């Protein structure tokens with residue numbers, strides 16, 4: 200959790216008028232040798248000293264480093280120049296269109312970084328379609344919007360030493376400008392404007408995952424710490440809603456060779472791997488460890504660590520029910536997808552399909568939390 204005073208934020212009851220929208224700096228290209236910008240209409244260049252001039256060029260413009268600044272097509276620009284699109288103009292960086300001001304920077308290693316400076320509410324439009332299917336029910340998307348907004352506020356300034364707040368990849372939240380934004384996404388962000396989750400007057404650090412497999416996880420089981428000291432909203436709840444979700448039951452096969460390679464990364468394994476068994480389980484049903492047998496002795500291997508070594512997309516979760524020994528490897532049978540902490544997206548979808556509101560969905564997955572409005 201973040202102390203709100205440190206962020207200069209106040210929380211008030213939901214329904215209060217949100218103050219001036221807060222802004223966020225997101226790195227949309229980092230340390231690249233060059234970038235292509237496609238400018239659709241009028242825009243202005245503003246240099247760090249304040250000098251402004253219209254950008255008369257349109258279409259595909261190459262951005263490259265030069266001796267002590269940048270080159271955009273045939274223009275020389277000082278590092279830190281802002282490219283400010285006029286209303287209605289978009290600037291494509293790679294495949295994705297952007298409407299916010301783009302700060303063009305020369306890095307010390309003579310590469311280029313592009314940072315988009317935009318209101319947090321616009322940032323959320325560019326996050327939502329990539330973290331949840333934009334065609335899912337609006338109430339599920341609204342719950343996701345509140346979780347994504349809470350995450351953004353809780354992580355403002357996380358990369359300040361690198362000159363921006365958030366990355367545009369999974370280390371923060373995936374952000375792709377206006378790509379994939381539809382009316383459903385706009386509605387979800389607009390109808391939850393400024394709303395975040397709080398707990399005991401502080402901003403709650405929120406998480407989400409695809410499917411919990413029947414019980415959400417205590418945050419400390421995944422990220423360390425004492426599970427008994429986890430804030431109440433992040434301790435996990437029994438979830439009957441995702442029972443019919445596609446990721447509820449899965450199996451995955453790994454060869455002995457792949458398992459040995461992953462175990463060598465994660466454990467001090469000596470000798471040939473003879474067997475791998477299920478170890479201890481936490482109260483939410485997630486496996487804490489495996490027992491690997493090699494070189495005549497047993498060793499406990501952290502389950503989340505082994506999942507990452509095998510590939511989190513291949514081993515969907517550590518809620519593993521059984522292992523089946525096959526001739527050349529092991530078949531894992533499990534439930535759910537993701538780390539299991541916080542919002543269960545498939546459960547949220549099913550709740551929305553049953554007519555439950557985003558407030559009900561959020562208080563189900565984050566019990567004891569309050570829905571609050573951020574004000575500056």
Ligand SMILES: [Zn+2]
Pocket residue numbers: 410411412413414415438440441543545546
């Ligand atoms: Zn669930």
